[in-house]
Amino acid sequence: MQRLFVEKDPAVAEDLICRILEDIAHGLDALQQGLEDCSFQTMLKPARRIGLVADQIGLTEVSVAAYHVVTCLSQADGVALEATLARLERGFDVGVSEVWNFRDSG
Numbered sequence: 357m358q359r360l361f362v363e364k365d366p367a368v369a370e371d372l373i374c375r376i377l378e379d380i381a382h383g384l385d386a387l388q389q390g391l392e393d394c395s396f397q398t399m400l401k402p403a404r405r406i407g408l409v410a411d412q413i414g415l416t417e418v419s420v421a422a423y424h425v426v427t428c429l430s431q432a433d434g435v436a437l438e439a440t441l442a443r444l445e446r447g448f449d450v451g452v453s454e455v456w457n458f459r460d461s462g
Contacts, residue, residue: 357414357458373455376409380418380448383409387425387441396429396437403429406444415451418444 360369383402390399407422421444428437 357455360413373413376413377452377455379409380406380415384445384448387444391437391441394434396432399429400426410451413455415447415455417447418451421447 357369357373360372363369364372383406386402387399387406390396390402403422403425407419407426410416410418410422421440424440425437425444428440
């Protein structure tokens, strides 16, 4: 994140981060819907996307958890998927707090 604020105008960097966080939130909604529908195949794309975009702004734990969700999906392990998806959601909640703490400290 720090790199984004150095390389870009602060307003542009903040807008980019907000769009990425919103994208992750939509992806989490898609994952929850897929879990509810027991549609593991439809969950792969949003899980991969979350991993990619979280990595772009330095939300490493979110990115790692998203790729662990992909692993659970590819193994069709519903129990592990539920636990890993919960970890992804908790990581996102913490990540959002950290983003705003970083923003407020700047």
